[in-house]
Structures are given as C-alpha cells and as structure tokens.
Amino acid sequence: EVKLVDSGGGLVQPGGSLTLSCTTSGFTFGDYPMSWVRQAPGKGLEWVALIRTKGYGETTEFVASVRGRFTVSRDDSKNVARLQMNTLKVEDTAMYYCTRTSRILGGSHFDYWGQGALVTVSS
Amino acid sequence: DIQMTQSPSSLSASVGDGATFTCRASQSISNYLNWYQQKPGKVPRLLIYAASSLQSGVPSRFSGSGSGTDFTLTINNLQPEDFATYFCQQSYIIPYTFGQGTKLEIK
Numbered sequence: 758e759v760k761l762v763d764s765g766g767g768l769v770q771p772g773g774s775l776t777l778s779c780t781t782s783g784f785t786f787g788d789y790p791m792s793w794v795r796q797a798p799g800k801g802l803e804w805v806a807l808i809r810t811k812g813y814g815e816t817t818e819f820v821a822s823v824r825g826r827f828t829v830s831r832d833d834s835k836n837v838a839r840l841q842m843n844t845l846k847v848e849d850t851a852m853y854y855c856t857r858t859s860r861i862l863g864g865s866h867f868d869y870w871g872q873g874a875l876v877t878v879s880s
Numbered sequence: 881d882i883q884m885t886q887s888p889s890s891l892s893a894s895v896g897d898g899a900t901f902t903c904r905a906s907q908s909i910s911n912y913l914n915w916y917q918q919k920p921g922k923v924p925r926l927l928i929y930a931a932s933s934l935q936s937g938v939p940s941r942f943s944g945s946g947s948g949t950d951f952t953l954t955i956n957n958l959q960p961e962d963f964a965t966y967f968c969q970q971s972y973i974i975p976y977t978f979g980q981g982t983k984l985e986i987k
Contacts, residue, residue: 792976801981802916802918802969804969804976804978820975821881854923859929861933862930862933863930864911864914864930864972866914866929866930866971867914867916867924867969870925871923873923
C-alpha cells in the first residue's frame, strides 16, 4: 500500500524557518519525482515545489512566490522528502501536502497525497 | 504562467443527476490536464489524468474529455459521496497550476 506521511508543521513567527518531512512507503521512492502542494485556509490548491529523481539530477522547481526561500531535498535511502522553508511570511500559512508525482503520457499528476502538515505563520 | 479557469464556481444537483464541470486554460496545454476531488477537511484525490484517463479505483461514472484549451469533467448518476469540490490542474509547463475549483452541492 502506498503511504505518504507529512510531519513537521507548526506555528512559526514571520521570518522564521520550518522543515516539513514526507515519509513514504509502499513504492520505489527513488523512481518518482515528489511535489509539494499547499492550500491556504478556505482557498484552492497551489503547487509549490518539485524535486526530480536522481536520474534527473534531483533538480528542483519552485513557484515564484517561494523561490529563493524554500528548498526541497530527498533521501532515497530513507524514502523521505523534505521541504525546508525559510523567511516565512504570513501568506505562507497553509496546509502543505507532499505528493507523489507520476509521469504518464508526457504529463505529470499527483496520484498519492500525504495527510498534510499545517503551517501557521503568525506573530 | 498558465491560468486555469473553472466554471461554474458552484453547481447544485440531485442524487441521480449528471454534472458537468468545465476547465479552460489560458493557452494550449495539449492533454496535460488532471482532475481532483476534495471533500471538506480531506485530502485531494486524483480522478482523471491526461484529460481522459481514469485513475485506478475511481468509479466509471467519472469521465474526462478535451484537449488544447477546453476540458470537461462529467459525472453520471451522481452519488451522495460525489458532493465535493473539483479542481483541474495543468502539467504542461511548470509552474503547475490549478483552477480555483467548482463546488458541487446537493440540491
């Protein structure tokens, strides 16, 4: 059974840092890119970041609003992905979901999701 | 960035009815369009990928169509568990972007 477990959320002051972890099981982690998607309270979904597989250099992509502040990493030996968030802003407050990113027929889709980690940025 | 626009923003229907959701991209995205369902307080669930491919485990009453800029999600014979919010998402180019969602409510 594919499983993704998000952890590390919490309350942080503006300008602070937080690291989210996504612990996975049930699939060959190293074969899949991983993405993070967030959802502000009462709002829609926003893709935040992607990390490709080792075969693609573990290269990363970010939405413009977090580029330069967030980094994403993966540890294929532990089946874990991480989202390091620095210089957090009030507008980063959201539920953050780790997602497995599958590529089929040329496109990508988020086929499995973690349960989410709530990040609240407030003074 | 590619903007995804969903219509309508909300839709009322009854159990047993059909429902159609529309998603329009601001530029052609071929068939790189996915649909997700989200119930209140729950994690989004993938329904359709590549515009028309049904994700494993999703009931066959869900179907998707379209290419280029205009896409449709159709649900036949609505069941009580189908009342939720539906999001489209393009994967043609990064940043991946979602539509704002269509909320399906019980009439």
